[in-house]
Amino acid sequence: MKENKESYKNKWMQLPRNVVVGHDVISDTGKVCKDLKLNGNALIVAGESTLKAAGKTVEACLEEYGFNVDIAVVRSPAYDEVKRVEELSTEIKASFLLGVGGGKSIDIAKLASTYLDLPFISIPTAASHDGIVSSRASILKDNRTVSEAASTPIAVIADTAIIAAAPYRLLIAGCGDIISNYTAVRDWELAHRLRNEPFSEYASIISKMTAKVLIESARMIRPGIEESAWTVIKALVASGVAMSIAGSSRPASGSEHKFSHALDEIAPQPALHGEQCGVGTIMMMYLHGGNWQEIRDSLITIGAPSCAVELGIGEEYIIQALLNAHEIRPERYTILGTGLTREAAEKVARITKVI
Numbered sequence: 001m002k003e004n005k006e007s008y009k010n011k012w013m014q015l016p017r018n019v020v021v022g023h024d025v026i027s028d029t030g031k032v033c034k035d036l037k038l039n040g041n042a043l044i045v046a047g048e049s050t051l052k053a054a055g056k057t058v059e060a061c062l063e064e065y066g067f068n069v070d071i072a073v074v075r076s077p078a079y080d081e082v083k084r085v086e087e088l089s090t091e092i093k094a095s096f097l098l099g100v101g102g103g104k105s106i107d108i109a110k111l112a113s114t115y116l117d118l119p120f121i122s123i124p125t126a127a128s129h130d131g132i133v134s135s136r137a138s139i140l141k142d143n144r145t146v147s148e149a150a151s152t153p154i155a156v157i158a159d160t161a162i163i164a165a166a167p168y169r170l171l172i173a174g175c176g177d178i179i180s181n182y183t184a185v186r187d188w189e190l191a192h193r194l195r196n197e198p199f200s201e202y203a204s205i206i207s208k209m210t211a212k213v214l215i216e217s218a219r220m221i222r223p224g225i226e227e228s229a230w231t232v233i234k235a236l237v238a239s240g241v242a243m244s245i246a247g248s249s250r251p252a253s254g255s256e257h258k259f260s261h262a263l264d265e266i267a268p269q270p271a272l273h274g275e276q277c278g279v280g281t282i283m284m285m286y287l288h289g290g291n292w293q294e295i296r297d298s299l300i301t302i303g304a305p306s307c308a309v310e311l312g313i314g315e316e317y318i319i320q321a322l323l324n325a326h327e328i329r330p331e332r333y334t335i336l337g338t339g340l341t342r343e344a345a346e347k348v349a350r351i352t353k354v355i
Ligand SMILES: NC(=O)C1=CN([C@@H]2O[C@H](COP(=O)(O)OP(=O)(O)OC[C@H]3O[C@@H](n4cnc5c(N)ncnc54)[C@H](OP(=O)(O)O)[C@@H]3O)[C@@H](O)[C@H]2O)C=CC1
Pocket: 046, 047, 048, 049, 050, 051, 053, 077, 101, 102, 103, 104, 105, 107, 125, 126, 128, 129, 130, 131, 132, 134, 135, 136, 137, 138, 139, 145, 162, 163, 165, 166, 167, 170, 173, 177, 243, 249, 272, 273, 274
């Protein structure tokens, strides 16, 4: 029976059981965990700032319901942090993990709980990325971002008051990560046509819909407003569901993400993931022959970076990242093909006003 259980794992669509979104829902953390029949020792995984923003509140809410709670503070989305969290989980005999923070904390908790086969709860403190519910984890290995299959959270607790109070730059980054779905899906369609790569109509439609709805509501996205946090969180959740349906990050990660990951490797001070992906989408939409101006105008309306200066990254790094991008996850075919020439890279960056 066991081997059958294992065999279906590469076919299943893992979706979270409970997605709780709203004002002050963080105070329901203890109840959510009890309702999920979780017991024993909990391990919170958070960053320095997110521990203050929400981690300590989560600790108190869990203790109120009789859980023993430990905390692991993480600093980078790297494998050695995942290993450290795994060891601590084993040491304290954790029965479940909670990722409290941005993509880094959530991905580390997600991957550690996958390796340990423990339940995991996602508690985003910002609407900065679409890994909140996804069955993927993006982790640095030898300075290169790798995307690994991971367990979907059994619950998501997204407190819109905390998310609205987070630095607005994080909400804007989440918008960039969603808008990037447009070129991600075009790359996926291209790979399906040229290389017969498996393609999911449903996942691609959901993914494109999140970008479309967000662009249409761009004027409504404002700092400190819970309604704005709601709008972006719903898009991020839907985008993560699209990845879970596809069983890969394909619906939300294409050539624009390759560009962002390439920047992470060479830029002295990379910008936020979603900010870099947004700028990458402008240029990749140009390469696809699509309406890059609409992408650029939407990012500007939201207040997201649309060029190198606004990313705080030098022009040469933009060009170099364009030249390196196709080497990131080379098996994932995109509009970048086997790579741009320097002239082509400079041309696309100039025409789209990124440099
Ligand atoms: N698995 C997936 O499907 C996906 C994964 N990702 C990954 O997610 C990461 C990007 O996520 P992102 O959130 O931008 O990066 P981080 O998790 O690094 O968060 C960015 C910064 O925001 C801070 N922060 C978060 N919430 C708050 C808050 N409420 N108040 C104050 N500060 C806050 C964090 O603090 P602190 O330092 O305390 O953590 C951190 O310094 C990348 O590694 C990317 O690869 C992105 C998309 C999808």
